Amino acid sequence: MLAAREFQRQGKIGFVRITAAHSPIDSREPRPPEVIQQELAVMAEAVRTDQLDTMMLSYHIEWQGEPVRRLIELARERDVGVIVKRPLSVGRLMAQYGASRLIRFVLENPDVHTAIPGMARIEHVYEDVPRGYEA
Numbered sequence: 001m002l003a004a005r006e007f008q009r010q011g012k013i014g015f016v017r018i019t020a021a022h023s024p025i026d027s028r029e030p031r032p033p034e035v036i037q038q039e040l041a042v043m044a045e046a047v048r049t050d051q052l053d054t055m056m057l058s059y060h061i062e063w064q065g066e067p068v069r070r071l072i073e074l075a076r077e078r079d080v081g082v083i084v085k086r087p088l089s090v091g092r093l094m095a096q097y098g099a100s101r102l103i104r105f106v107l108e109n110p111d112v113h114t115a116i117p118g119m120a121r122i123e124h125v126y127e128d129v130p131r132g133y134e135a
Contacts, residue, residue, distance in 0.1 A: 001051050015053035017083070018046045021071070023063035026086050040067045047071070047080050054081035059112070060089050061097055061105045076111045084115040 007013045020039040024030050046052055055075055059068055075082050087106040088094055094102070099117065106115045 001049075005051075015081075016051065017054040017056055018043055018052055019056040019085070021057035021068070023058040023060065023086070023089060025062070025089050025092050026058050037067065040071055044071050044074055047074050047078050050078060052078075052080050054083055054113075056083040056085050056116075058086045058089075059084045059106060059109075060087045060093060061102055062089065062093060072109070072111045081113045082111055084112050086118070087115045088117050090118075 001016070004013065004016045008016060021043050022031055022036065022039065024033070024036060043055060043057065047055060055071075057068070057071065059072070072082055074080075084106045088099055088102050097105075103115060103117055106112055
């Protein structure tokens with residue numbers, strides 16, 4: 001943490017973040033529940049140190065249980081930004097819910113600051129970006 005804060009002071013990095021807490025369906029091989037719970041516990045402990053600026057975790061329409069909600073609430077209480085990774089669960093939920101609904105679900109949570117959906121195919125870009133949008 002000392003090195004990270006020194007790099008931040010020097011302007012080499014902007015924010016100090018922790019990343020973990022995958023959902024059970026975020027990878028090719030399902031993660032055991034005890035591993036996921038351990039990740040959530042480690043992240044919560046890291047947030048409690050008041051040394052983080054942001055945290056990044058999986059959160060989506062099928063991964064929103066009490067432990068995840070508590071972690072997001074803890075981040076709010078400790079003024080830690082929340083970045084959601086994999087709101088589409090690596091594309092596994094797209095057919096069932098659609099990208100727009102999945103992203104809207106995540107961003108409607110006032111304690112979530114941004115989401116990184118990722119897109120594997122060009123069709124995902126067209127589904128995610130509103131018509132008429134110009135960069």
